[in-house]
Amino acid sequence: MSLLSYLFPPRGGTAVIAKERLKIVLAHERASRDAPDFLPVLQRELLDVVGRYVQISDDTIRVNVGKSGETSTLEINIEIAGSKLSLTGAKDGKKSAGDPVQPPQKSTPAASAAQESAKPH
Amino acid sequence: MGKVIVVTSGKGGVGKTTTSAAFAAGLAMRGNKTVVIDFDVGLRNLDLVMGCERRVVFDFINVINGDANLNQALIKDKRNDNLFIFPTSQTRDKDALKREGVERVMEELKNQFDYIICDSPAGIEHGAITALYFADSAIIVTNPEVSSVRDSDRIIGILASRSRRAERNESPVDIHLLLTRYSLDRVSKGEMLTVEDVKEILSIPLLGVIPESESVLRASNTGTPVVFDGESPAGHAYLDAVARFLGEQREMRFLKPERKSLFRTLFGRA
Numbered sequence: 148m149s150l151l152s153y154l155f156p157p158r159g160g161t162a163v164i165a166k167e168r169l170k171i172v173l174a175h176e177r178a179s180r181d182a183p184d185f186l187p188v189l190q191r192e193l194l195d196v197v198g199r200y201v202q203i204s205d206d207t208i209r210v211n212v213g214k215s216g217e218t219s220t221l222e223i224n225i226e227i228a229g230s231k232l233s234l235t236g237a238k239d240g241k242k243s244a245g246d247p248v249q250p251p252q253k254s255t256p257a258a259s260a261a262q263e264s265a266k267p268h
Numbered sequence: 269m270g271k272v273i274v275v276t277s278g279k280g281g282v283g284k285t286t287t288s289a290a291f292a293a294g295l296a297m298r299g300n301k302t303v304v305i306d307f308d309v310g311l312r313n314l315d316l317v318m319g320c321e322r323r324v325v326f327d328f329i330n331v332i333n334g335d336a337n338l339n340q341a342l343i344k345d346k347r348n349d350n351l352f353i354f355p356t357s358q359t360r361d362k363d364a365l366k367r368e369g370v371e372r373v374m375e376e377l378k379n380q381f382d383y384i385i386c387d388s389p390a391g392i393e394h395g396a397i398t399a400l401y402f403a404d405s406a407i408i409v410t411n412p413e414v415s416s417v418r419d420s421d422r423i424i425g426i427l428a429s430r431s432r433r434a435e436r437n438e439s440p441v442d443i444h445l446l447l448t449r450y451s452l453d454r455v456s457k458g459e460m461l462t463v464e465d466v467k468e469i470l471s472i473p474l475l476g477v478i479p480e481s482e483s484v485l486r487a488s489n490t491g492t493p494v495v496f497d498g499e500s501p502a503g504h505a506y507l508d509a510v511a512r513f514l515g516e517q518r519e520m521r522f523l524k525p526e527r528k529s530l531f532r533t534l535f536g537r538a
Binding site: 160161162163165166168169170172173176177180 | 413414417418421422425455457458459460461462465469
């Protein structure tokens, strides 16, 4: 068999592609499976806070928990559209941190929509 | 005390019921008093595969609700005295499997049987979770195909987090891989994931490889667990898997191309 496959290597071996794709998707899914329960909430709240200062969209934030040996890491990755990040906006944000904070525009319609949809049940 | 084995996969159509029937019959043939339970409420099929569909009077839900006792619902197999079938209900109420009720029935079964095989429904809903909840061992039925392998990985994760053993911090469920519908021909052409590929991806111990075989359909057509067919390669592979489960060393068969004599090529059957 090994001699045969040496002489006539299998052509169009799609099984190799299947294996590679599975490895990648499962590595990703296992990481999110082992993640603590608070991650989605943390992600939403981060989105709210950062969204007050910088315009970002839901899918540009990634929160991952990693582990290497004795230390755990919390990795937060936020992509911002466009090449420039205005720092003045961030400074203003810091100054007004003590002020009563307006709830971010983004979450309000979503929250009220959720309440509305809950009512008829 | 009996041992509870769940046969599960996540994905549907990979051979859970065929495996449950074959494995239960195999354990019974080895002298173990064995019951096989259908957990697929509303989609009863184990009775057909086991060939006892006309003998169902009471079912799992009747026993849970106290409408019948266990011995009224258990169907004794006509081919093997050690083998019993516990059919499920055709009710459309998916929540009929109440955990407390199932627990009471399982405890009762553990006192009567050596092995309790739980044939899980597909998916990760209530029925599938209930089927795996009480397990001591799990047989993950997987086809060498991407969606089946992915779903198996998912169900392995669920076993590790949501089984009773996990909830109680007891020793984890003993998990085994059973690769079914394996086509050596397609593997050698590089068209199908190999046993080694699947083992490497899922990283759980291999219990057996069941070759794709015409005899499996023949068995379900006639309501006979495939291990009762002495001619069937799949039947032999299941019996090997049962032997390994019971702690015997058996070499994996059907993983190398078999040399066929001219006579068998002309007159043999698969």
